[in-house]
Amino acid sequence: MADKMHIKMTVNGEEQEFLAEPRELLIHTLRERLDITGPHIGCETTHCGACTVTIDGKSVKSCTMFVAQANGADVTTIEGIGDPDNLHVLQNAFKEHHGLQCGFCTPGMITRATKLLEENPNPTEEEVRFGMAGNICRCTGYQNIVKSILAAASEMNAAKEAAE
Amino acid sequence: MKDDVTREERVDALGGMGCKRKRVEDARFTQGKGNYVDDIKLDGMMFADFVRSPYAHARIKSINIDAAMALDGVAAVLTAEDLKPLNLTWMPTLAGDKQMVLADGKVLFQGQEVAFVVAKDRYIAADAVELVEVEYEELPVITDPFEALKSDVVLREDTVDENGTAVDGAHGPRGHHNHIFKWEMGDEPATNEVMDDAEVVAEETMYYHRTHPCPLETCGSVASMDKVNGKLTLWGTFQAPHVVRTVASLLSGIEEHNIRVVSPDIGGGFGNKVGVYPGYVCSIVASIVTGKPVKWVEDRMENLMSTAFARDYWMKGKISATKDGKITGLHCHVTADHGAFDACADPSKFPAGFMNICTGSYDIPVAYLGVDGVYTNKAPGGVSYRCSFRVTEAVYFIERMIEVLAIELNMDPAELRMKNFIKKEQFPYQAALGWEYDSGDYHTAWEKALKAVDYEGLRAEQAQRVEDFKAGKTRKLMGVGLTFFTEIVGAGPVKNCDILGMGMFDSCEIRIHPTGSAIARLGTISQGQGHATTFAQILATEIGLPADSITIEEGDTDTAPYGLGTYGSRSTPVAGAATALAGRKIRAKAQMIAAYLLEVHDDDVEFDVDRFVVKGAPEKFKTMKEIAYAAYNQAIPGVEPGLEAVSYYDPPNMTYPFGAYVCVMDIDVDTGVTDIRRFYALDDCGTRINPMIIDGQIHGGLTEALAVALGQEIAYDSLGNVKTGTLMDFFLPTAWEVPNYETDFTVTPSPHHPIGAKGVGESPHVGGVPCFSNAVNDAFKAFGLRHTHMPHDHWRIWKTANDLGLHG
Numbered sequence: 001m002a003d004k005m006h007i008k009m010t011v012n013g014e015e016q017e018f019l020a021e022p023r024e025l026l027i028h029t030l031r032e033r034l035d036i037t038g039p040h041i042g043c044e045t046t047h048c049g050a051c052t053v054t055i056d057g058k059s060v061k062s063c064t065m066f067v068a069q070a071n072g073a074d075v076t077t078i079e080g081i082g083d084p085d086n087l088h089v090l091q092n093a094f095k096e097h098h099g100l101q102c103g104f105c106t107p108g109m110i111t112r113a114t115k116l117l118e119e120n121p122n123p124t125e126e127e128v129r130f131g132m133a134g135n136i137c138r139c140t141g142y143q144n145i146v147k148s149i150l151a152a153a154s155e156m157n158a159a160k161e162a163a164e
Numbered sequence: 165m166k167d168d169v170t171r172e173e174r175v176d177a178l179g180g181m182g183c184k185r186k187r188v189e190d191a192r193f194t195q196g197k198g199n200y201v202d203d204i205k206l207d208g209m210m211f212a213d214f215v216r217s218p219y220a221h222a223r224i225k226s227i228n229i230d231a232a233m234a235l236d237g238v239a240a241v242l243t244a245e246d247l248k249p250l251n252l253t254w255m256p257t258l259a260g261d262k263q264m265v266l267a268d269g270k271v272l273f274q275g276q277e278v279a280f281v282v283a284k285d286r287y288i289a290a291d292a293v294e295l296v297e298v299e300y301e302e303l304p305v306i307t308d309p310f311e312a313l314k315s316d317v318v319l320r321e322d323t324v325d326e327n328g329t330a331v332d333g334a335h336g337p338r339g340h341h342n343h344i345f346k347w348e349m350g351d352e353p354a355t356n357e358v359m360d361d362a363e364v365v366a367e368e369t370m371y372y373h374r375t376h377p378c379p380l381e382t383c384g385s386v387a388s389m390d391k392v393n394g395k396l397t398l399w400g401t402f403q404a405p406h407v408v409r410t411v412a413s414l415l416s417g418i419e420e421h422n423i424r425v426v427s428p429d430i431g432g433g434f435g436n437k438v439g440v441y442p443g444y445v446c447s448i449v450a451s452i453v454t455g456k457p458v459k460w461v462e463d464r465m466e467n468l469m470s471t472a473f474a475r476d477y478w479m480k481g482k483i484s485a486t487k488d489g490k491i492t493g494l495h496c497h498v499t500a501d502h503g504a505f506d507a508c509a510d511p512s513k514f515p516a517g518f519m520n521i522c523t524g525s526y527d528i529p530v531a532y533l534g535v536d537g538v539y540t541n542k543a544p545g546g547v548s549y550r551c552s553f554r555v556t557e558a559v560y561f562i563e564r565m566i567e568v569l570a571i572e573l574n575m576d577p578a579e580l581r582m583k584n585f586i587k588k589e590q591f592p593y594q595a596a597l598g599w600e601y602d603s604g605d606y607h608t609a610w611e612k613a614l615k616a617v618d619y620e621g622l623r624a625e626q627a628q629r630v631e632d633f634k635a636g637k638t639r640k641l642m643g644v645g646l647t648f649f650t651e652i653v654g655a656g657p658v659k660n661c662d663i664l665g666m667g668m669f670d671s672c673e674i675r676i677h678p679t680g681s682a683i684a685r686l687g688t689i690s691q692g693q694g695h696a697t698t699f700a701q702i703l704a705t706e707i708g709l710p711a712d713s714i715t716i717e718e719g720d721t722d723t724a725p726y727g728l729g730t731y732g733s734r735s736t737p738v739a740g741a742a743t744a745l746a747g748r749k750i751r752a753k754a755q756m757i758a759a760y761l762l763e764v765h766d767d768d769v770e771f772d773v774d775r776f777v778v779k780g781a782p783e784k785f786k787t788m789k790e791i792a793y794a795a796y797n798q799a800i801p802g803v804e805p806g807l808e809a810v811s812y813y814d815p816p817n818m819t820y821p822f823g824a825y826v827c828v829m830d831i832d833v834d835t836g837v838t839d840i841r842r843f844y845a846l847d848d849c850g851t852r853i854n855p856m857i858i859d860g861q862i863h864g865g866l867t868e869a870l871a872v873a874l875g876q877e878i879a880y881d882s883l884g885n886v887k888t889g890t891l892m893d894f895f896l897p898t899a900w901e902v903p904n905y906e907t908d909f910t911v912t913p914s915p916h917h918p919i920g921a922k923g924v925g926e927s928p929h930v931g932g933v934p935c936f937s938n939a940v941n942d943a944f945k946a947f948g949l950r951h952t953h954m955p956h957d958h959w960r961i962w963k964t965a966n967d968l969g970l971h972g
Contacts, residue, residue, distance in 0.1 A: 021287065028286070037203040038196020040431070042380045043464040047891035050380055078196035087195070095190040098860045102692030103193025104380045104431030110194060133900040136891075138380045138432045139692045141863030142899040 007071050011036065012080030022068035027051045029067045030077060038078035038107040042136070049135030052108035053077045059115045061134070078107035081114055089159075090114060090152045099148035101139030109135050113149050122157060125150060174773045179712060180705030181919065184856035187697045188712075189690075198429045201384045204399050206457040209386070210239055212450055213289035214443070214466065215279035215296045217271035220307070220541040220884020221319070222300040224267055224278070232281060232295040237288035239454045241296060242280040242446060244268045246453075255415060255445060258438075258663055259515060260334025261344070261506035262322075263544060265442045270303070272319060272504035273543045274884050275469030280446040282458055305884040309478065309501040309538035312342040319504065319539045334506075335515045335537075344506050344537035349520040349597045355532040358493035362484030366572040370564055371953045372557050374476035374501070374542070374878040376468055377549040378896065379691070381431025383471050384461030385444045387451040395422050396451075400444055402427045402719075403437040404729025406687055407663055409721045411440055416448060427719035433691035434868065435547035436472045438509040438731045465889045472509075473542070473878050474549030476501040477557045483565045489575050491584045494531040494596075496522050496561060500546075502537050508546030509731070510553045511661040511668060517553025518652045520597035524562035525606050525650040525822060526584040531596040541884045550868050550929035552653040552732040559649045563934035567646075567941060568950055577938075578619055581648050582610055592915075599652060601820045602914050602922075605848075609910045610648055613824035613846045616908060619644075622828060630946045639834050645827035645939025649931035653923045654737025654819045663728060669814045670739035671725035672746040674703070676807035678796040680789030681713035684746070687727010688739040689719040693925055694857045695735060699743050701853055702919065706747030707754075708774035708788040725810060733821070733923035736853070737914075742813035744918040749809035753795075757807075758786045760800050819914045819922035823847040825931045829939040833970050836962030838874060838940070845931070846908040850922035859907050862928040866905050869932025871897050873940075875957040895957070944968060 004019040011034060020029060030036040030053070042050035044063050051063040054076040082088035090110050093099065100106040109132070116123065116131040123131065128149050129142070137145060179185045192198055229241040244266040247253045254262045267278045279296050283289035306312045306319065318324055323341045325331050330338040335345035359365055385400035396418055402408045405427040413420040430437060443460040450458040462471065482495040500516060502508060510517040516535035523531050548554065570577035585606040586593045593601040622644050629642045658667030671687040684703055688695060696716040704711035718724055727739060751771055758776035759766040762784055769776040776791070778784040786794075794800070795807040828842040845862055852858055875895035879887040888894045913920025933954075940956040941949060947968045952960070965971060 024287070031202075032205075032285075035205070036196075040200065040381065041202065041461075042382075042431075043891045045464065045890050045892065048380060048464075048896070078194075082195065084191075084195065091194040094194050095186055098187065098856050100190060100193055101694065101860060101864060102380070102430065102432040103189065103198045104200065106193045106198075107196040129899040129902075133898040136380065136896050136898060138378065138434070138868070138896065139864045140860060141865075141867035141905065142902050143863045143904055144860060146899060 005068055007067055009070055009073050009075055011075045012077060020067050022066055024067040026062040026065040026067050026070050030062060036077050036079055040104055040107065042104065047136065049112060050105050050108045052112045052135060054111060054115055059112050078111050081111065088114065089155050090149070093148040093152035093155065097144050097148040097151055099140065099145045105135060105137045109137065109145060117153055117156060121153065123153060171773060178704040178708065178710050178774060179701060181701050181853050183701070183854070185697055185701055185711060185854055187694050189694060189696050200381055200429050200431050201386060201399055201401055202461045204386045204428065204459070206386065206388060209457040209459055210282050210284060210454060211286040211289045212280055212282045212447060212458050212460040213286065213293050214277050215281065215293050215298065217267065217274060217276040217278055219271055219300050219302055220274045220305045221272060221303040223270045223303060225299040225301055227279060228297040229279065231297065232292040235288065235292050235295060237284040238281065238292045239284065240282040240450060241292065242266065242449060247449065250449065252415060252445060252449065255440065256664070257505055257507040259506040259508040259510060260512060263505035263507055265445050273541050274886055275466065275543060277442040277470070280450060282450045282454060305541045307540055307542055307880045307882060307884050309499050309540055312538050312540050313340050315342065319541065342539045344502055344539060345515045347515045347535045348533065350532040351530060352532040354530050355493050355495050358530050359482055359484050359495060362492055363487045364572055365482060365484045366565065366569040367482045368565060368568045368951050369478070369480045370561065370951060372475045372477040372479060372560055373954055374473050375549065375872050375876050376473050376878050376894065377434035377436040377547065378468065378894065379432030379434050379436050382462045382464060382467040383437060383441060383443065384459070385447045386457060386459045387447040388457035389451040389455070391455055395424065396448065397424045397426065398448060399426045399428055401430055401437045403433045403689060403691065403731050405689060405719055406721050406726045407666055407729060408440060410666060411664065412448065415445065425721045427689045430689065430691040433731065434550045435474060435509065435731055438547055439472055439507055441471050464891060468878065468889050468894055469886050470543050471545070472547040473503065473545035474547050475557060479557065479561045481561060481565045483569050485569060485573065489573050489580050489583050491526055491528050494523055494528050496533045498535040500535055500537045501540050501542065502546050503540055503542040503544045505544035506537060507544035509548060511655055511663060513660060514553060517548065519554040519558050521555055521599060521650065521652045522558035522561050523595050523597055524559065525586060525648050527586045527590065528596055533597055542880060548732055550865055551926045552651060552655065555651055556930050556933055559930050560934045560937070563647045563649065563938065564951065567938055571945065571950055577646055578614055582607065585610065600817060601650065602817055602916055603912050604650065604820060604822055605910065605912050606648065606822060609822065609824045609846055609848055612908065612910065613826055613844060617826045617842065617844050639832060641831045641833060641943040643829040643831060643939035643943030645829065645935045645942055647825045647931050647935035647938060650820055650822045651927055651930050652818050652820055653733035653926065654815055655732050655734055656818050657816060658814045666728060667814065668728045669812050670727040670734070670742050671810065671812045672739060672742040673725045673810040674746050674750055674808060676750060676792045676795065678793050680709055680792040682709055683715045683717060684743065685717045685724040686739045686743065687725050688730040688735040691730065693735065693861070698853045698857060699740065702740055702743050703747050706744050707750050708771065733926045736921045736923045737819045737917060738813055738815055740921055741815060741918045742811045745813060746809045746811035749811060750807060753803070753807060754788060754791045756803055757791045757794050757800060761786050761794055816916050819850065819917060821847070821849045821922040821924060821927050823927055823931050825935040827935045827939040829943065831940065831943045831961060833965045836958035836965065838961065840903040843903055844906045844908065845928060846910065847924060847927050848910045848912050849924035849927065850911065850913045850917065851920035852909065852911065853921060858924050861925045862907050863905055865926060865928025866932040867897055867902050869929045870902065870936055871895055873933050873936035873954055873956060875955045877955050
């Protein structure tokens with residue numbers, strides 16, 4: 001067992017400071033140390049995307065990142081994307097278009113989709129499918145996930161235009 | 165209620181059956197507030213991890229736990245020796261066999277559970293697993309069921325007596341020590357006679373490969389033994405929580421009232437979470453031993469290697485017909501590889517599930533089915549992966565046999581199907597292998613499907629493509645995959661369906677609150693199907709209170725009525741029926757209360773959407789909301805206070821959903837890459853409760869079918885090593901590989917179900933697999949291909965093209 005490291009990070013806007021073994025995986029830090037259980041563990045090999053979070057502006061699968069690598073990082077999880085009184089457009093769109101079933105992939109899926117729409121605010125269906133290919137869903141067959149994301153994009157663009 | 169509200173508006177306000185109600189589950193899931201088993205955190209909770217066998221067949225010479233126990237933070241290391249005094253070294257399986265909880269002297273498959281390490285966190289547990297020293301002596305490995313039936317190697321020592329003679333198994337005599345059972349249905353001599361005299365006979369052998377349900381959430385449990393009160397609480401990924409409680413009680417000796425089993429949110433099941441696994445049992449024992457809550461959650465490799473494979477059927481078929489294409493008989497023999505323990509999740513009396521639905525949608529006068537179950541050095545399981553028991557295998561079998569027969573007859577396969585469908589007026593239809601189909605209108609569905617896709621146009625385009633290919637103008641072939649399936653779901657009548665002796669009924673209990681809202685609890689458990697949404701819709705229509713005012717709860721055995729759980733598309737056919745009937749009991753009492761309040765005779769009021777009205781005087785009424793209040797605040801002569809009901813439903817028959825699917829696929833002959841151009845799915849699931857959820861189920865089931873047909877498999881090498889143990893090797897399609905699906909429907913209600921619903925969650929998987937596979941086979945038909953085995957991954961398709969000489 002290695003010596004514990006002094007880790008500081010910002011998670012969903014809150015400063016966190018703790019001692020952890022450097023080998024601790026970020027997903028366990030979030031889920032077990034900080035009780036942020038929105039991101040899930042589906043494969044532990046970076047394939048399924050259930051653990052997707054945003055780190056310093058990029059989508060990252062937190063199951064294969066050591067907490068030591070996240071030292072000093074700014075982390076956003078599904079819990080930081082919207083709250084019950086102020087849901088993100090994507091959170092509403094997934095409900096509206098039946099973009100989820102068992103819900104296990106959903107936090108990672110929506111977290112990834114927020115970044116996808118930042119990177120490409122007006123994606124084609126093909127671009128959505130390609131951009132979401134790192135997140136596996138076993139229930140929906142993706143059709144309604146794609147629909148949800150495209151609908152959210154339109155809504156966000158309309159809101160932006162209205163604001164301009 | 166205001167007079168200006170129309171009847172239609174009152175119906176709409178309920179959000180009842182038939183509307184596309186948005187899901188009530190989604191708020192928590194979209195905000196990361198689901199509560200899955202790995203989210204459970206209890207004071208002092210320990211984590212557990214397994215030491216697993218690297219060998220597929222080996223004797224265990226010794227296990228040394230000293231170094232592991234010496235590691236700081238390790239609380240216990242359990243081995244078979246620790247389970248012996250508790251009589252828990254082996255546990256019963258659902259199939260009448262038994263299974264080792266922890267390796268008892270030998271291991272029989274790679275990844276088998278050998279020791280259970282309990283530590284204060286998951287990292288220490290993983291470290292300690294590495295420190296457990298196990299000495300193995302390798303034994304000969306058998307991964308082929310045909311070899312197993314010839315081999316002198318005795319895989320399971322409990323299958324032979326002291327003289328080495330095979331003893332009887334749970335389903336009768338064994339023909340060989342590695343033989344588990346022989347199961348036969350139908351009339352073999354009569355079938356053979358028909359075959360001998362037939363004008364045309366087509367034969368084919370097909371391997372339905374081993375695969376895995378692989379829900380995104382793996383299996384796990386948290387056991388907490390409260391020694392002060394003598395109560396055990398077990399949270400876990402259970403598709404049948406009440407059965408788990410009964411089994412836990414029988415195994416542990418703890419009285420059933422002292423056990424509470426909870427299925428929290430479940431991250432997909434697809435059959436993976438029906439069985440009882442060693443991890444569940446060990447977490448209970450470890451909690452009793454350590455006095456602390458113990459969590460066990462398998463990782464993905466453990467999931468793919470050890471819990472619940474599906475399929476692995478070698479199917480040999482023979483189908484006979486007249487020259488003009490009237491089918492006269494069907495013969496099917498299956499060699500079923502069950503792995504090291506027969507842990508199939510089937511009703512007790514059906515060792516090959518409902519494989520005897522293999523006559524499909526066709527009027528076949530005589531048939532025979534024989535199934536031989538075999539032990540090998542592969543993982544146990546044999547679960548129903550998104551299908552009712554072995555129905556996927558049955559439908560794949562008949563839908564491939566139809567295609568092969570069409571080739572033999574030189575007849576269009578759509579026409580061959582049309583010619584042999586069971587006719588609408590033949591229902592209820594008695595099939596040759598024993599089932600009574602409840603209802604169907606296959607001709608209408610098939611005609612609608614063929615018209616929707618312009619079937620003739622597709623065949624013309626395909627013929628042109630073949631010409632172009634031969635002329636060197638294209639390197640892409642086109643396949644038209646057809647499937648017409650009939651499922652059998654909703655197990656089942658208690659008289660012939662049980663799980664470990666528990667009849668397969670289901671239940672619903674309703675309490676109406678004074679202010680006109682309600683809670684209903686069911687014996688089932690959702691794993692993504694949206695029960696909280698759809699069961700409230702059934703109730704809204706039945707009891708006239710808005711779906712939004714009805715909470716649905718499942719999965720806590722302390723509060724929910726006993727039921728057999730959710731799998732085999734049984735929730736709507738069985739628990740849905742219980743829900744409707746419990747609702748009708750509420751309504752019957754409400755009628756008496758309404759009559760009293762309206763000062764008329766019971767027979768003089770009738771139910772209308774959300775109220776009881778005086779017959780012939782619609783202005784005189786009491787709403788269900790008013791009636792609910794009256795049930796609690798008025799003394800009504802001869803009527804007990806309160807408004808509650810419970811219903812336990814034993815279905816008189818199963819339900820038989822059906823559907824017509826067409827897949828249009830382009831195949832690149834040089835790369836083997838497939839492109840699904842179009843997929844049309846017509847489903848008839850009887851009465852439709854929520855069309856939005858039905859479509860979602862179909863999209864998902866088709867995608868799992870695509871996976872299985874086009875690449876997903878659990879493969880072993882000859883030493884019994886699992887070659888597909890991670891998601892790198894085990895194919896789960898992403899958004900990039902999956903097409904958009906076109907859905908359609910007809911409605912043929914089930915005549916025996918209270919609301920006519922048949923179940924839908926598994927139809928698309930059952931029908932989808934043969935449809936994708938038929939498309940691949942069809943693409944190469946013009947070049948002489950009769951049949952090629954799944955999964956049709958790029959390499960195998962390339963190989964097929966190469967074998968047919970298409971690479972020049």
